[in-house]
Amino acid sequence: MDLGNDTRISEFLLLGFSEDPELQPILFGLFLSMHLITVLGNLLIILASVSDSHLHSPMYFFLSNLSFADICFVSTTVPQMLNVQTWSKVISYTGCITQMDFFLLFVGLDNFLLTVMAYDRFVAICHPLRYAVIMNPRLCAFLVLVSWILSVLNSLLQSLMVLRLTFCTDLEIPHFFCELNQIIHLACSDTFLNDVVMYLAVMLLGGGCLTGILYSYSKIVSSVRAISSAQGKCKAFSTCASHLLVVSLFYCTCLGVYLSSATHSSHSSATASVMYTVVTPMLNPFIYSLRNKDIKRALKRLFRRMQ
Template sequence: MSEANQSSVSEFLLLGLSRHPQQQQQFLFVLFLSMYLATVLGNLLIILAISKDSHLHTPMYFFLSNLSFVDICFSSTIVPNMLTNTLSSDIMSFLECLTQLYFLIALADMDNFLLAVMAYDRFVAVCHPLHYTTKMTPQLCILLVTGSWVIAILNALLHTLLMARLSFCADNTIPHFFCDMTALLKLSCSDTHLNEMMSLTEGGLIITIPFVCILASYICITSAVLRVPSTKGKWKAFSTCGSHLATVSLFYGTIIAVYFNPSSSHSTDKDTAATVLYTVVTPMLNPFIYSLRNKDIKGALTKIISMNCYVKH
């Protein structure tokens, strides 16, 4: 970065949750710490169950284990800073802010892509069950996940480099608990037209294309299920997609609430609450959604717990 482009603001003050009274801050600290531990433990158990049980070495569970890994990383990028922020205002250097922004974008994109890949997997399973094993080969599964990582990393790098070229001259206060791109663009005293244009065009496509693919997959799945003559057959087909639909609804519902509402309806408290939903609550709920609605996962977890109890005794 040239001398002229160096930002005069070298650090940012994240107000976030520290504006609440002290008693509320202590309660929030315990609450978010508990949720973070539940997120890490729950997703690790999902990964462990899938890796240990050979019956779960299928495309659906391969994608689910990747989703659990991404959720652990996503929460770990945000929650430790959030815990610090509940006790006092958190100060982050410009480099730390850019680093956090990079990982946030990359991991959020991966969540987005994996949900689309999982929808395609369910589409093939329901609409083309006889060709499932020939279509969803291990090579294709690895290619889909690797391709998703490459696109997510390049997209995050693009937006981070665009942010790095901006200057911040006066106010360094971010009314949030992490370095949100929108908040940073508002603070910049440089021309942010290119950043905003890339966010709306390229960034918009990154979100909307997987979402459209998910919608198209479930339209085809619904159409195929409705043609099944027996009620039991319909219920079985829908139940295989129920967990994924719940996760999709949580992820996109909260993102739409934060980023696609009219700016006039936004308030700091509302935005913070909605952001907590998709950054903290959704990664925590995913393991519960998949384990409670999935007898295979429950069976694998029961085996692991039983084996541990047997070893101890």
Template sequence: MTQANQSSVSEFFLLGFSRQPQQQRLLFVFFLSMYLATFLGNLLIILAISIDSRLHTPMYFFLSNLSFVDVCFSSTTVPKMLANILSSQSISFIDCLTQMYFFIVFTDMDNFLLAVMAYDRFVAICHPLHYTTKMTHLLCALMVSGSWILALLNALLHTLLMARLSFCADNTIHHFFCDISALLRLSCSDTYLNEMMILIEGALIMIIPLVCILISYICITCAVLRVPSTQGKWKAFSTCGSHLAVVSLFYGTIIAVYFNPSSSHSAETDSAATVLYTVVTPMLNPFIYSLRNKDIKGALAKVISRKFFSVQQ
């Protein structure tokens, strides 16, 4: 592969969702509203957990990390998409690879943190007497830092594999960001190695945490069924159901988009499915994991009241 082939395409054009002006204005307002809700909702969660000392526990430590990752996750794609709606749809080759790299990093981090949070709930419900001895600060820090290391290395692998490909004539990406599957369809090189790494290594990165989540919730369900109180059972199942709904949405769309042969993909279907886990899921996480929690609600009320009184003074 020659350097000339690699540099033949210096930029790409992101088509997005629609080129009709009226629809573009509606899409801009729609995605801007969702992005602001995602940003403010997750930021409030982080502030509430950091300010309230009662929330300095493993569960809320993982939750604050998830909120931070969700903000970064949405910020990787949505601002560029909004800018493309208003102005030029072009993105340089280097910026495209950079966006793809961080997209993979934060996708993996969401994936790992969902598994870590499921394990935390498994220990809390199935082994409550040993929770404080098992979920130590050191273990929590190691799980989060290990997740970051794996995510960064996995993203680097796929980015380097993409950088070795040639892109010749067609530089139009039928997507709203530089998605790995969309870029593979544009390459005039042999993408067999890239696709195999997605199917094998990428599958392991996604499927192993998913299996851990399912096993954790099977054990949680068995433990909850032994609880004599009907109200206690319903509360636990309600919490598990919300978590599993987000897990199903997150993993279902990723598997549908990335773990099928690229020839079977539809650009419109990929874009719609990707919106679910890049925009919708990060926006819903604060509501599902936090705003239904009384401790979080109390901490948020303190944060808001403190800001209100400081403004008045």
């Protein structure tokens, strides 16, 4: 490893969770299982949404895109975590920047897609008679495309800002992946501009999306309260219960990581990060399939065709 005051360093060292060799096989088995469950579960959601004509609607179009983003999300970080079994915690400089770039891309994409899905539920409940007209295929494709473009631009901007930094001798990252904030703190050059850009992106993109979600659900609650029958209210709430649970998991775990990094050690932050980087993408398929009769029926038909 080049220890000089030079940006052309060769590698970083990911410290991960524990140095205890007895825990390495356990961590390997745990993360491998979670990765396989996440990929398989989200892949089934995509296959069911694509193959079943009953699921060719905006809600399931956005859900299949979210599942694809979750597969890519976990595939960005977990494979590096599986190196605990081979004791290889070293990641190249290029590999680290690439991992950080893709991580930011897919976490941003998750964020935007959840916002788009909240808007979809808002239109479905507040404007049911105009739903098919408003949420037409062209608008759905446009919303997904904009989500991709904004995510790519943000990840490229943050990565380019990191490339301008100078790194010295302390190249140990107290995390299991190349997290933006951790990399910035390793730099021995001025990081003020990086911090400003990073926090502005969090406020504008994260805060803006959360505000949009909260606004959508405030309108949904107002519309549901105006429904006279209890059965109608339950049906309206059930259509957005799964999405609301996924949103709560995503934002609560992200907030937990932020509070953990601010008040506890970096290792505590790494442990908390597992919740939104691994656990939440793994739970999403179960949340949507267990509470959704249409997906259950589509999965049964898919399994019958596969036999």
